[in-house]
Amino acid sequence: MVLSSYEAKNDKDGRYVTFTFKRTSIDQYYKYAGDIIRVPAAKHAADSTTLAISPQNNRYEIPNGSSAAYTINAISGLTANDKGRYITLEGTGTDKAATIADSASFTLEDGATWTAKAGSSITFRVMDPATLVEVQGTRVQTA
DSSP states (O other), X not given: OEEEEEEEXXXXXXXXXXXXXXXXXXXOOOOOOSOOOOSOOEEOOTTOSEEEOXXXXXXXXXXXXXXXOOBOOEEEXXXXXXXXXXXXXXXXBSTTOOEEOSSSSEEOGGGOOEEOBTTOEEXXXXXXXXXXXXXXTOXXXXX
């Protein structure tokens, strides 16, 4: 904002100064804190109960199970240097969608299970090489 004018008064009505500020835009500035996406989401192996995380990718597509729904309950591929990293899972499942439940490897908000149906997504923060914690407000759960 830029100061454009002011008016000073000292009379019987009182003593005051009125400042007028102007700006060219009403847009508020935002800081983007996410990843700049340079590669497509990696595909998680169907029916695998371990989420294999690679250093090159922070996004993973979670597909349908081949014959039945399955639960992802473990993670691999993380090191102590990954602490603070964000991992996003994108569901692509339909009738045999994978799930992630609150466990030793995954800490979910309110302990609510996430289902990897098409259109669903969730973001986790790496706390240590064996634990992912849901980032509050990132869960999208489709029906």
